[in-house]
Amino acid sequence: MSFLLRFIAECLFTVYSVSFLLYHRRNFLMKQNHLIFFLISAVINWSFSATWGLAISSHYGAPALLLIVLLELKGLYQMNPMQLLFESGYFVAVLYWGRGIVLPVFALILNQSVHWVRHNRFYYPVAWILSLCMILVYNMLFRHVIAPKAKVETFYRSKEQIRFVAIFQVCLLGYLLFINLGRYYGVDLPWYKISHIISCIICFAAQGLLVNRGIRNSSLLEYELHTELLQQQLERNLRHYKAYQKYAESFRAFKHDYNHMMTSVKSLLSAGEYQKAINLLDTIHETRHKQVPVQHSYSNNNLLDSILQDTANRCEEQSTQFSANVYLPAGHNISDIDIVRMFTNLINNAAEACAKVTSDSERFIAITSRFISHNGWLQIKTANSFHGKVLIRNGIPESTKPNRDFHGLGLSIIDETATKLGGIMVIDVDQKEMVFKTTLLLPVNIQQWNKKDRLPVRGG
Structure with missing residues (x-):
């Protein structure tokens, strides 16, 4: 009987660990040979369950599992350090807190110590199974209610918010580990068990509230950025109208x-x-x-042309060579707000990078487009000069500005917008030639494409 109960508990633990590892395919890019890493991770987690069970209350059990899961995620996904710490901390903390509720409850009902329950061949597997059932239910609620995919993406992008939640979550885990030391010194009285149960419940609630707060603050941060972009675009349109x-x-x-x-x-x-x-x-x-001032036409789209017109004036003031020819064919599904989000961020990043180049002759921004009619893809390329070294992390260059959480969102927003439109963004950094290149590939409805459309006059 005890063997069957233990087998059920190990199966539930495997379900939890496998679902946890697979869930992140929705939010992060997988690394090469991820299948091999996944199989190795599943075997390691099952071995941990079969060997130690849920005995993670010791001084070394929880930290060891935390390190194991962190390395597993690092081998599977392209995550930054704070994302790794948050997710691995979540995995271990939920296990530990769930166990910390059920075992003392069993001890109170049986009028025994937690140590006695842990070494009982019948009650401990039962407590283990109930703990894992509660953990699986909480994990489902967390992933679909507290931190659904539609909202958690902005949280993952905000380094400040995820750093705060990840560190606080690990601190809560450490706090419970410290409280749990009481049972090693004979403090296994009813009030101690009740306080341990309440502490674990508080940790669950605190985690949910903190993640919810982090998601809300991240969304407000991006909303502030979007509002600023729209305000800048309104100013561009006014300047374009006056010109x-x-x-x-x-x-x-x-x-x-x-x-x-x-x-x-x-x-x-x-x-x-x-x-x-x-x-x-x-x-x-x-x-x-x-x-009569010369009016260049950089695009067949009025909104985009106003953005490029303003960029040309800005580049002229900064002694930066500027050329652009962006043709949006009929059938494209790029809304006005998406045009503002993508091109304003692209141009701002390019202009700020060029401003750091000391030589006037080396500063340039070039934007071109090409419609591939046979497969219906619109290709938009941006190239600009830069100075220094570009550090790429998870496919996105890291911002060198003091407030990285705000300024580092630009390329992430472009990537998100391109993905929403069914396309992709590719970044290529030529460190030797000091040229930063961004390529957007966006799908176009070929049936609506009019072959009689003509390219706009090239501006320079």
């Missing part, structure tokens, strides 16, 4: 003078004064360039 208004007024004034000048040209031609007519035409041409 166009100035262009229209200048052209109207030139057109008024142009009619009189052309009358004079006709009179000179009629009188045979060809040289004077040629000189007057040259004067008209020079006057047009002086009075």
